[in-house]
Amino acid sequence: MNAARDTATKAGIGLGSAIAVAISWSLHKSIIWATIHGFFGWLYVIYYALTRPGGIGG
Numbered sequence: 001m002n003a004a005r006d007t008a009t010k011a012g013i014g015l016g017s018a019i020a021v022a023i024s025w026s027l028h029k030s031i032i033w034a035t036i037h038g039f040f041g042w043l044y045v046i047y048y049a050l051t052r053p054g055g056i057g058g
Contacts, residue, residue: 020040020041024044
């Protein structure tokens with residue numbers, strides 16, 4: 001396996017968390033919010049997609 005992927009896996013960082021942190025940072029520019037949204041991961045990503053114009057919800 002890739003060393004970077006092994007390290008991320010051991011740290012518990014998943015794709016959903018990474019996307020959630022990126023979305024949160026782009027909206028709020030806050031480390032606290034990014035951390036909270038990263039904890040919720042895919043739940044925040046789905047919420048974001050459902051509540052934004054042009055997202056899954058339309």
